[in-house]
Amino acid sequence: MRSNQVSLNCGVNLPIFGFxxxxxxxxxxxxxxxxxxAIKMGYRHFDTATVYGxxxxxxxxxxxxxxxxxxxREDIFLTSKxxxxxxxxxxxxxxxxxxxxxxxxxxxxxxxxxxxxxPWACYPVPKESDFEKVLDLxxxxxxxxxxxxxxxxxxxxxxxxxxxxxxxxxEFATIPPAVNQVEMHPMWRQRxxxxxxxxHKIHVSAYSPLGGPGNAWGSTAVIESPIxxxxxxxxxxxxxxxxxxxxxxxxxxxxxxxxxxERLKENFGALDLKLDDQDCFEIEKLEERKxxxxxxxxxxxxxxxxxxxxxxxxxx
Numbered sequence: 368m369r370s371n372q373v374s375l376n377c378g379v380n381l382p383i384f385g386f387x388x389x390x391x392x393x394x395x396x397x398x399x400x401x402x403x404x405a406i407k408m409g410y411r412h413f414d415t416a417t418v419y420g421x422x423x424x425x426x427x428x429x430x431x432x433x434x435x436x437x438x439x440r441e442d443i444f445l446t447s448k449x450x451x452x453x454x455x456x457x458x459x460x461x462x463x464x465x466x467x468x469x470x471x472x473x474x475x476x477x478x479x480x481x482x483x484x485x486p487w488a489c490y491p492v493p494k495e496s497d498f499e500k501v502l503d504l505x506x507x508x509x510x511x512x513x514x515x516x517x518x519x520x521x522x523x524x525x526x527x528x529x530x531x532x533x534x535x536x537x538e539f540a541t542i543p544p545a546v547n548q549v550e551m552h553p554m555w556r557q558r559x560x561x562x563x564x565x566x567h568k569i570h571v572s573a574y575s576p577l578g579g580p581g582n583a584w585g586s587t588a589v590i591e592s593p594i595x596x597x598x599x600x601x602x603x604x605x606x607x608x609x610x611x612x613x614x615x616x617x618x619x620x621x622x623x624x625x626x627x628x629e630r631l632k633e634n635f636g637a638l639d640l641k642l643d644d645q646d647c648f649e650i651e652k653l654e655e656r657k658x659x660x661x662x663x664x665x666x667x668x669x670x671x672x673x674x675x676x677x678x679x680x681x682x683x
Contacts, residue, residue, distance in 0.1 A: 371638065373620060375545040376568040377522040379474060382444050383615060384638060385412035386631075387574065387624035388421040395424040401626035402428035406438060408635055414548075414574075414622045416448035416479055417464060418490045426468030445470065446548075448479035448526060449511070452488040452497070457510040461519045476520040477548055478507060480527050481678075482664050482671060498669040504532075505539050512542050524548065526574075527661070530563040531680040537567060548572040548622070550579075552589050553613050553650045555657050559682055561617065573614045576621040577607055579658055586658050594653060598646045604636075611637035613650055657683050 372380040386405045388398055398421050402413060406429070413429065415421045429445070432438050445468065453460035461476055481502060488497035511523045524546030525536065537543060547564055551557045551573035564571050578589035589595060590606040599606045611634060614621040623634045660683065665672045672678040 373570060373618075375522055375570050376543060377545045379521050379545070381475070381546070381570065381572075381620055382410075382412040383620040384410060384635065385414050385444075385446070385572070385620060385622035386410045387622040388413065388415045388425055389419045389624060390421065390626075395421075395427075397626050398424035399428040399431075401631070403432065404628050405631055406432050406443075408631055410631075410635065411438075411442060412444040412446065412620070412622075414446045415468075416477075417450045417453065417460065418448070418479065422447060422464055422467035426470060430469050440470070444475070445473040446475040446477065447473050448477040449507075450479055450490055451482045451484035451493065452486055452490065454478075454483040454499075454503075454507040454510075455486050457507060458513055458517065458519070461514050465519065472518060473520050475522045475524060475546060476511065476514055477523070477546065478504075478511065478525045478528075480661070480664060481525070481532050483507065492663045495666050495669050498666070498671070500669060500671055502671050504536060508536060508540055512540075515542060522546070524569075529680040529682045530559055531682075533560075533563060533567070533569065543567065544569055546570045546572050548574055550575045550657060550659050551614060551617075551619060552576050552578050553592070553595060553610050554578060554589050554653050555655055556617075556651075561619070565618070571619045573619045573621045575659060576614045576623060577610050586656075588656070588658075592653060594649050598642070598649060601646075602640060602642070604640050605633055607634060608637040608640050609642070609646075612640040612642050613647065616642050616647060 415425050447464045449457045449460050483499040483502050484497045514520050515523050522545040524544040526548040528547050561571050578586045589610050595606045595609050599609045611621050667673045
């Protein structure tokens with residue numbers, strides 16, 4: 368039986384099945400309720416971010432579970448992310464996150480996107496005047512390493528990084544990233560990123576592993592795919608379970624987002640599914656299309672990225 372955790376290059380174990388807490392309409396009661404249900408079902412990795420506005424709700428729910436002794440702090444893996452406007456001072460940003468969540472440390476702290484904003488920039492969608500023209504990732508990463516040294520987190524990593532940006536980071540990083548969290552699903556398979564990360568012992572964690580259905584920017588193309596549906600029928604599973612198990616089969620962890628109890632159960636059931644080589648051969652036939660493209664972070668005046676190709680270094 369495959370372990371439900373993966374060992375990261377920082378020596379910490381990451382649960383391979385994560386619960387995402389992004390929502391356009393932040394409903395703290397719905398988030399709290401969903402986290403309680405998820406813990407009871409066996410979810411142990413909870414993914415949030417400053418920009419999500421869900422840190423406090425996640426923190427309240429897990430602290431209630433600690434009080435009830437359902438789980439201990441050591442059983443729960445918490446991930447949060449530093450937004451572009453906090454690249455100037457990730458240490459202070461993480462301390463604020465810890466206050467929001469009511470915990471002494473988080474397990475993983477990620478650079479959310481490879482861009483730097485003015486400290487007063489509002490989120491989530493930056494205005495043209497908000498961008499710093501130079502990313503200066505070296506200074507940001509130095510502060511991320513400081514977060515680790517201060518014991519505010521147990522691992523550091525990145526999100527939405529291309530292979531080229533990872534290569535650049537590795538040239539000056541004293542501590543390499545443990546994780547690159549990226550969009551990944553059967554219709555955006557991230558082969559180049561996965562190969563590079565495999566060579567450099569960086570774990571790939573898949574967000575939107577179902578293609579983000581239910582989100583304003585998302586798509587139902589993955590779970591509506593005839594190939595995915597056919598594989599689901601063959602295994603008496605659901606299309607969502609096939610898509611999730613494909614991500615796990617590729618060696619990634621997956622971060623699913625649903626506040627619906629039945630969907631939470633359905634998604635977690637992907638752990639029991641076994642795909643075969645033929646299934647994965649069929650999935651490789653699917654046309655690839657990145658869904659979350661990041662157009663908001665591109666402009667030809669103030670952003671370091673003048674085009675979408677600049678942002679993703681041609682990997683789109």
